[in-house]
Amino acid sequence: MHEASYYEKLDNGKVRCYLCPHECIISEGKSGVCRIRKVSQGRLLNDTYQRLSAVSADPVEKKPLYHFFPGEPILSIGSIGCNMSCQHCQNEEISQCLDITADRLRTYTIEEIQDQLNEGGYQMLAFTYNEPLVNYEFYYDTAVYLEQHGIERVVVSNGYVSREPLQDLLPFVDAFNIDLKGFSDDFYRKVTRSTLQPVLNTIEAIIESGRHLEITYLVIPGLNDNEIEFREMIRYLKTLAGADQVLHLSRYFPHYKMNRPPTSVDTINRLLEIAKEELNYVYPGNMGAGTDANTFCPKCGSLLIERHAYNTRIAGMDGNRCSECNTTIHGKFRTT
Numbered sequence: 001m002h003e004a005s006y007y008e009k010l011d012n013g014k015v016r017c018y019l020c021p022h023e024c025i026i027s028e029g030k031s032g033v034c035r036i037r038k039v040s041q042g043r044l045l046n047d048t049y050q051r052l053s054a055v056s057a058d059p060v061e062k063k064p065l066y067h068f069f070p071g072e073p074i075l076s077i078g079s080i081g082c083n084m085s086c087q088h089c090q091n092e093e094i095s096q097c098l099d100i101t102a103d104r105l106r107t108y109t110i111e112e113i114q115d116q117l118n119e120g121g122y123q124m125l126a127f128t129y130n131e132p133l134v135n136y137e138f139y140y141d142t143a144v145y146l147e148q149h150g151i152e153r154v155v156v157s158n159g160y161v162s163r164e165p166l167q168d169l170l171p172f173v174d175a176f177n178i179d180l181k182g183f184s185d186d187f188y189r190k191v192t193r194s195t196l197q198p199v200l201n202t203i204e205a206i207i208e209s210g211r212h213l214e215i216t217y218l219v220i221p222g223l224n225d226n227e228i229e230f231r232e233m234i235r236y237l238k239t240l241a242g243a244d245q246v247l248h249l250s251r252y253f254p255h256y257k258m259n260r261p262p263t264s265v266d267t268i269n270r271l272l273e274i275a276k277e278e279l280n281y282v283y284p285g286n287m288g289a290g291t292d293a294n295t296f297c298p299k300c301g302s303l304l305i306e307r308h309a310y311n312t313r314i315a316g317m318d319g320n321r322c323s324e325c326n327t328t329i330h331g332k333f334r335t336t
């Protein structure tokens with residue numbers, strides 16, 4: 001148990017947590033919406049400090065990040081809890097988990113995480129799997145520590161966090177993938193039990209900070225695939241970040257409480273074409289092993305990075321430039 005940050009004690013013995021826009025008012029012995037921040041003896045505690053449900057290595061493309069050291073492995077850690085309640089959650093076992101004593105949670109110190117990074121030769125760590133920002137305190141401490149040890153830090157998040165904790169964390173994170181789950185408040189309220197504007201605020205703050213950002217948009221038939229709304233979302237991203245904003249359009253499959261049929265391949269392809277009218281780097285996701293997600297130079301059209309089923313090959317780049325026309329490519333790439 002670790003005392004939580006970003007809360008205040010109220011006169012009535014309750015506490016108000018302001019880590020995320022839910023701003024839960026929590027009574028003694030109870031938890032907030034995320035289930036893992038709990039009041040005990042008048043203090044708000046984070047039940048998940050140093051407690052992880054998963055530690056494993058992934059290709060960085062799996063986060064997904066396609067313009068952040070492509071082809072490299074990243075050590076990924078996750079815990080439990082989430083501040084959204086998405087009907088189609090793919091990780092409900094850990095996101096909606098009520099049982100903090102579950103056998104699957106293991107205790108790790110920051111030094112033990114660093115040992116795993118060293119043993120595997122990893123240069124990057126991702127906070128991922130469940131919603132990492134509800135596990136804020138341990139991840140903040142880990143990010144600060146690893147910054148001093150030259151490890152790149154990645155956050156994969158739903159973006160539903162308040163301004164102050166986000167601003168405090170930003171200097172210690174190198175890259176984000178934010179799920180933009182829809183582009184209407186109605187969608188957010190009905191499907192995720194949260195709201196859209198705070199997620200947009202997070203996206204805007206990350207862009208303003210200059211941190212690397214990729215966006216994932218999971219296309220759900222009949223819920224967020226309306227062409228007019230989708231075009232609005234694309235224009236919003238372009239206005240905010242320019243044509244180089246990286247976007248992943250992912251195919252939905254039925255899961256958890258949502259049983260509508262999977263997104264058709266035709267829908268993904270149609271939205272891909274619409275997005276590519278405005279953005280330079282748009283990629284399909286969840287499309288099966290036979291689908292390529294290559295990167296092409298936005299200026300001369302040369303193949304830069306070849307991707308097939310998480311096998312990635314740098315095909316036509318010198319450092320961060322197109323080897324044909326020397327155009328600078330958005331993102332972070334190792335120079336050899």
Ligand code: SF4
Nearest residue numbers: 017020023024032034
């Ligand atoms: S982080 Fe959890 S407890 Fe805090 S406001 Fe958000 S949902 Fe509520």
